[in-house]
Amino acid sequence: MKKIHIFALLASIITIIVFIIISKNGSYDTWSIGTLLIIVTTMGIMFFQFEKGKITSKEISLIAILSGVSAISRVPFAAIPSVQPCTYIIICTGYVFGPVAGFMVGATTALVSNIFLGHGPWTIFQMFAWGIVGVTASILPKLKIKSAGVIIFGIAWGYLFGWITNLWIWLAYVYPHTFSTLLVTMGASLGFDTLHALGNAIFLAVLGEKTITIFQRYKNRFHIKYRFKIEKEPSSMSDCTIEPSNS
Amino acid sequence: MKLAYQDKKTPVHRLHPVCKIIWVLAVIAGSILINDPILLVLLFISTIPFVIIGKIVKEWGSFVKLTLWLSIFIAIINMLASQHGSHILYSSPMLPILGTINITLESIIFSIGMSIRLLATISAFAILTLTINPDDLLQTILLLKIPYRTVLTTSIAIRFIPCLFTDLDTLQSSLQTRGYQMAEGGFLTRIKRRAIIIPSLLSNSLERSIQSAEAMESRGFGSKGGKTFYNVIQTTRTDYFFIALSLSLFALFAIMWILRIGTYEYYPNITPIAITISYVSVALFLVLSAASPAIFSPLKKVIDLD
Known part of the structure; x- marks a missing residue:
């Protein structure tokens, strides 16, 4: 089990414990503060992984470029409400490049696109939601989930993304924090979430496999490991075996 | 944008x-x-x-x-x-x-x-x-010793936006000159027609990312020592x-x-x-x-x- 998975597991356990404690002794403010703390802690763990992990200039550059593409891909679709190609790009990134790259592209997409579209209380929730889209997408190849499964995954995230980002309204501006008020808040954006889910399904069905192939090719071309034979010092390149990192 | x-x-x-x-x-x-x-x-x-x-x-x-x-x-x-x-x-x-x-x-x-x-x-x-x-904001965050790689990634992403925009514009224009209509059809058709641009944009951008990584390496990225700035915010x-x-x-x-x-x-x-x-x-x-x-x-x- 990789370090990142242990961190993610721990964060989930802490989340559940905090929610149980809050639901027993909860008041109006503790819900807001508790949820914000959980989001900030989870994001902090992921950023920590990115900061302290073995990451080269290639990864930084790749994440930055994909975040930029993801942010501007919203422009040709601005006329179609709630259809966001960034979600599909983040899913493909997480699928091929793993949880850290997936999270970073997701979080940076929200940060960069909002520099143009305007920041607000929603920014941190968008960063978290898109980041988690990238992290969860990295699990799909391990579960051997392909085309149809990835499309269903995209549809599910169309709704989940909306529900997570709606939390900022529910936490700070709705009283009391009950299941019925939560349900009404989530239900209010059902139409937009459906369009988002539909958009994800179309992008993944039409471009999903193609994009994953492009990313895989890039990964194979530029991420290679040099494995030297220990018994003999390499005198020339013919003594080395070069393997693509995904092999 | x-x-x-x-x-x-x-x-x-x-x-x-x-x-x-x-x-x-x-x-x-x-x-x-x-x-x-x-x-x-x-x-x-x-x-x-x-x-x-x-x-x-x-x-x-x-x-x-x-x-x-x-x-x-x-x-x-x-x-x-x-x-x-x-x-x-x-x-x-x-x-x-x-x-x-x-x-x-x-x-x-x-x-x-x-x-x-x-x-x-x-x-x-x-x-x-x-x-x-945004550049001043990112530099301020760096000076406050807040995560360096994260800020650098955001900074590179912002720096590339104008280039990506030019790419996007070129791709759209080249498709339109071939008589490709993006705004026609119903909801699903319009999404499919517009979506065709994204793989080309991604391929171009991935090549760019390699150039950017090489530029970073040649400028000493990853070496120990403090980061320097072209424009330092005076206090x-x-x-x-x-x-x-x-x-x-x-x-x-x-x-x-x-x-x-x-x-x-x-x-x-x-x-x-x-x-x-x-x-x-x-x-x-x-x-x-x-x-x-x-x-x-x-x-x-x-x-x-x-």
Whole structure:
């Protein structure tokens, strides 16, 4: 089990414990503060992984470029409400490049696109939601989930993304924090979430496999490991075996 | 896609980014801690000098317009979902699934209070977006020893946006010259027709990312030693004064939180707000410390020149 998975597991356990404690002794403010703390802690763990992990200039550059593409891909679709190609790009990134790259592209997409579209209380929730889209997408190849499964995954995230980002309204501006008020808040954006889910399904069905192939090719071309034979010092390149990192 | 920030060379734009970041964070913290509608109105009003002196009225207006739409949304949720409050204004007949819906005076007042809270928060975020150069913001974050790689990634992403835009434009134009219509057809057809651009854009961009990585390596990325900047943000003594002004707002909110000033219970009954001497002094200090960085900002240039 990789370090990142242990961190993610721990964060989930802490989340559940905090929610149980809050639901027993909860008041109006503790819900807001508790949820914000959980989001900030989870994001902090992921950023920590990115900061302290073995990451080269290639990864930084790749994440930055994909975040930029993801942010501007919203422009040709601005006329179609709630259809966001960034979600599909983040899913493909997480699928091929793993949880850290997936999270970073997701979080940076929200940060960069909002520099143009305007920041607000929603920014941190968008960063978290898109980041988690990238992290969860990295699990799909391990579960051997392909085309149809990835499309269903995209549809599910169309709704989940909306529900997570709606939390900022529910936490700070709705009283009391009950299941019925939560349900009404989530239900209010059902139409937009459906369009988002539909958009994800179309992008993944039409471009999903193609994009994953492009990313895989890039990964194979530029991420290679040099494995030297220990018994003999390499005198020339013919003594080395070069393997693509995904092999 | 145009950058929301435009350098208008006003006193507010010239204020040190640290001062504006602290001020924005203080206003956001204040709008979360304060419940009292009068103090929330005052907090919102205190953000307006920044807008007027910063000459961002038009751009700020579009943020406020968005807030008004969100306020309607918030009001509907509160009135429909919250059945709290003792003064029932309207009671609906029995509805399927939802049951009886009671609209109370308290829920309406609460919705108004929350809309003002939202206005204050969005106004602060608008000032952050419209008056701080993203590069200065990122450099300030780096100077505060906040994660380097994350900031660098964001900075590279922003730097590449104009290049990616040119790529996108070229791709769209080349398709259109071949007679490819993107705006035709129904909902699904339009998405499919537009989506064709993305793989080409991705392929181009991945090549760019390799060039960028090589450029980073050749400039010593990853080597030990401090990071240097082409343009370093200068901090003058006047800047420290303005930073202190912004910090005073944080101090005020801490005192208010300890003394429980600024909290107001909307449910189950609306009670009149007791206007005492301490309440008036807190309100006065709130307006002064929140608005003072903007009001005194024209003096910065004069003092710095001296």
